[in-house]
Structure formats: structure tokens, C-alpha cells
Amino acid sequence: MFSKATLKERRQYYREEWSTKDLPDFILKDLKKREFGFDHNGKGPNDRYKVFRGRESLKKFLRYKAPFAAYISVAFYNNPRRREDWQKAEYIFDVDAKDIPIRTCQCDGVCEVCLGQALEIVNSLIDTLQDDLGLNNIHLVYSGRGYHIRILDEEMMTSGSELRSEVLKYVAGAEVPKSNFFNPDISNKSFNFEHFSIPVGYSKIFTDKLKYNIQHLVGNEELDEINPKLMKDIIKYRHHLDNDNWGYFKRDIGPRRYKNLTEAMARVNLSTIDAKVSIDLKRILRLPSSLHSKVSMKCMEVKNRETFDPLQEAVPKFVEERGE
Structure with missing residues (x-):
């Protein structure tokens, strides 16, 4: 587990396991207003400014290309192909298990222990966002090596960097x-x-x-x-x-x-928390339902953050077939 996925395994995932039903509703809504980006060789997102009119065109692309990584913008544009006429952007908290400064494990990447700690941290952040600030349109996504808190409350979506920075300092x-x-x-x-x-x-x-x-x-x-x-x-x-x-x-x-x-x-x-992600109005994040090929884990929306276990729910079938 947590080893890199081969091209054969990526193809197997997108052709046999991935489904448009795995795309969260908050992603599907106004899909054509978001920019997509892809990494085809494991060196970072070098295929940018993609636009999909619907889930079926995205499905065909993923099955054909089987990308190393797939990303979607947190921003909504009237012209996403050129990232022009910005409308609003999700507010993001990015917690990566491998970057937690005080970790209870001694691994050199990610493991069950630090992933559990990352979930503890994001649960605490979400509680503060809800209880103290009254935000409620909050979605938690397991990213493969940590978690993305994606906030779609309008007062945050239309805010600028100053408010995002103040909220970040408060919640953190x-x-x-x-x-x-x-x-x-x-x-x-x-x-x-x-x-x-x-x-x-x-x-x-x-x-x-x-x-x-x-x-x-x-x-x-x-x-x-x-x-x-x-x-x-x-x-x-x-x-x-x-x-x-x-x-x-x-x-x-x-x-x-x-x-x-x-x-x-x-x-x-x-x-x-990755502060740069929180204040960036044009960031791209891993697409929920896509494959994090560096660690062979599914990026997915967390339905129940109290019981979620990535080692049970986010493991692709090809990893189980490896016998690891």
C-alpha cells in the first residue's frame, strides 16, 4: 500500500472502477465553469485549462488518458478555458498527513497513524468553522495523503484574500x-x-x-x-x-x-494547514473520485467524518489484487 500506481493500474481504475456517480454534487454543479488540469507523467499538472461540458465528456477523457493525477479549480469562471471573468472560489483548508509538524508516528511518508491524526485535525477545524463562524456548506475530501476541507458558503466564496487570511488565523x-x-x-x-x-x-x-x-x-x-x-x-x-x-x-x-x-x-x-492554498483564489485541487497515483489511493468525498477509514474505503481494487 502507498506505492506508485503503474499505467496499467491507472487504466484499470478508470475503465473498471471509476464512475461518474462518484463525483460529488458540489463538483457536478456548474461543472462547465471550472478549469480542469491533469498530470500525465507524474511531474505535476502540465495539461491545464481543460473544460468539460458534462460528466460524460469527462468520463471519456479519463478512460482514454488514465492520467497520473486529475485536478479541478476551486474557482468558477465565465471563461474557465482562459481563467477569465472570475466569479467566486471555494475556501479551502489543506491538511497533508506527511506535513503535520508534530506527528505521533515516525514514518517518512504517510501511514495509518498520521492519516488518523490528520482526520483528528480536520474534524477540529470543521467544528470551529461550524460552531464559531456559522459556516455550514462544508465538504470534506480525502485527498490520498491527507484531507481538503472545501467550503462553499457564499460569504466565503465571494470573499477576497484578506478575509480568508483572517479566518485561517482564527480557525488555526x-x-x-x-x-x-x-x-x-x-x-x-x-x-x-x-x-x-x-x-x-x-x-x-x-x-x-x-x-x-x-x-x-x-x-x-x-x-x-x-x-x-x-x-x-x-x-x-x-x-x-x-x-x-x-x-x-x-x-x-x-x-x-x-x-x-x-x-x-x-x-x-x-x-x-497549507496557508497558500487557503488564500489562493485560483487554486486547482485533486478531483474527488480521481486516483492519487503516487500512493495508489482514491481521492474521495468523506460522507461520515466520524467513522471514515481511508484504508478501508479509499483503496482501489488493483491494490487489493497486488496482495499487499
């Missing part, structure tokens, strides 16, 4: 709260962007993510401002956090080193 917990004392409640104050509000007092989000990161450290991570001695003490005293005794933890770590820790973890939180 990418800034240390100004208060020295973390407040578990969300502040009623908010930033307003074109009738869309972002709560300011997000200390609970930061605190939860800080605790999660500390509890998942294994000790060999190379993080800015966390030297080996501080890393050792964090692991030594993190038992205080089992009962949320932040005062004892901060006392044993020391105020200055605790400040270094929180600043480093804010950067860790942001680096867990």
Missing part, C-alpha cells in the same frame, strides 16, 4: 492571545468583513490546540525556540495538563520559556 489558532490568562469563553467582540463576523476572543481555540500539540510531542521534533532542554521539560511536566492545571505547568516551565513555547506553537498551528 495561529496567534497567541494577548491575555496572559486563557479565557475558555468566546468573546462577543468581532471583526466585521462585508457582513461576516469573526470572533476576537479565541483563547479557547488556542488553548485547546496548545494542549493537543504538547500532548502529542514525542521529543525529537525540531521546532523554533524549543531547544532540547525545554523539550525535555515540556514532556516532563505536561502531566499537569491532564487536569488543565496550566498554572502549575507554566510555573514548572518558567514564564520566559512558556512564552517561547506559546509563540512556537502558534507557528506550528499555522503550518499544520
Whole structure:
């Protein structure tokens, strides 16, 4: 498992297993307004600006070409063949298991453990997007090596880079709260962007993510401002956090080193998500239902994020036939 798919296997997948029924409704809607891109040799998407009028023409192309990778734009255009007359774009959170900065596994690519951790992270992000920001047109896609959160609420689809950046920092917990004392409640104050509000007092989000990161450290991570001695003490005293005794933890770590820790973890939180993808209004992403040929896994929409298991649901038949 997770080995590269051969051309023969790609052909088998698209001719025997792939179906237009696997395309999510949010992809099929206004399909002709999206740009498609393809990678035919494993060196990146070099076949761009493709347009399909319907699912059948896409089906014929995939069966004939059996691409190494297939992509679709997050943006909608009146003229997608030239990427002209931009209308709106999905808002994306991209979490790749191999790029998680604090991982509980020691693999050099992806494995069951880090894929499970990536799902934990995206579940937390979606909960914040729904509960704090009131977004509800959210689709989760397993990408093959991680997950894409694809948000189609109109207030985000028509927004610019400034709002996308602010929402990203809020949901990721990418800034240390100004208060020295973390407040578990969300502040009623908010930033307003074109009738869309972002709560300011997000200390609970930061605190939860800080605790999660500390509890998942294994000790060999190379993080800015966390030297080996501080890393050792964090692991030594993190038992205080089992009962949320932040005062004892901060006392044993020391105020200055605790400040270094929180600043480093804010950067860790942001680096867990590919920020470039979130603010890019013309990005292309893997097409749900397509094959991620580098790891021989299906890119697919997640119907139940609480029970989804990619090693059970996203494995192509040809991988099972390999006997791996």
C-alpha cells in the first residue's frame, strides 16, 4: 500500500472502477465553469485549462488518458478555458498527513497513524468553522495523503484574500492571545468583513490546540525556540495538563520559556494547514473520485467524518489484487 500506481493500474481504475456517480454534487454543479488540469507523467499538472461540458465528456477523457493525477479549480469562471471573468472560489483548508509538524508516528511518508491524526485535525477545524463562524456548506475530501476541507458558503466564496487570511488565523489558532490568562469563553467582540463576523476572543481555540500539540510531542521534533532542554521539560511536566492545571505547568516551565513555547506553537498551528492554498483564489485541487497515483489511493468525498477509514474505503481494487 502507498506505492506508485503503474499505467496499467491507472487504466484499470478508470475503465473498471471509476464512475461518474462518484463525483460529488458540489463538483457536478456548474461543472462547465471550472478549469480542469491533469498530470500525465507524474511531474505535476502540465495539461491545464481543460473544460468539460458534462460528466460524460469527462468520463471519456479519463478512460482514454488514465492520467497520473486529475485536478479541478476551486474557482468558477465565465471563461474557465482562459481563467477569465472570475466569479467566486471555494475556501479551502489543506491538511497533508506527511506535513503535520508534530506527528505521533515516525514514518517518512504517510501511514495509518498520521492519516488518523490528520482526520483528528480536520474534524477540529470543521467544528470551529461550524460552531464559531456559522459556516455550514462544508465538504470534506480525502485527498490520498491527507484531507481538503472545501467550503462553499457564499460569504466565503465571494470573499477576497484578506478575509480568508483572517479566518485561517482564527480557525488555526495561529496567534497567541494577548491575555496572559486563557479565557475558555468566546468573546462577543468581532471583526466585521462585508457582513461576516469573526470572533476576537479565541483563547479557547488556542488553548485547546496548545494542549493537543504538547500532548502529542514525542521529543525529537525540531521546532523554533524549543531547544532540547525545554523539550525535555515540556514532556516532563505536561502531566499537569491532564487536569488543565496550566498554572502549575507554566510555573514548572518558567514564564520566559512558556512564552517561547506559546509563540512556537502558534507557528506550528499555522503550518499544520497549507496557508497558500487557503488564500489562493485560483487554486486547482485533486478531483474527488480521481486516483492519487503516487500512493495508489482514491481521492474521495468523506460522507461520515466520524467513522471514515481511508484504508478501508479509499483503496482501489488493483491494490487489493497486488496482495499487499
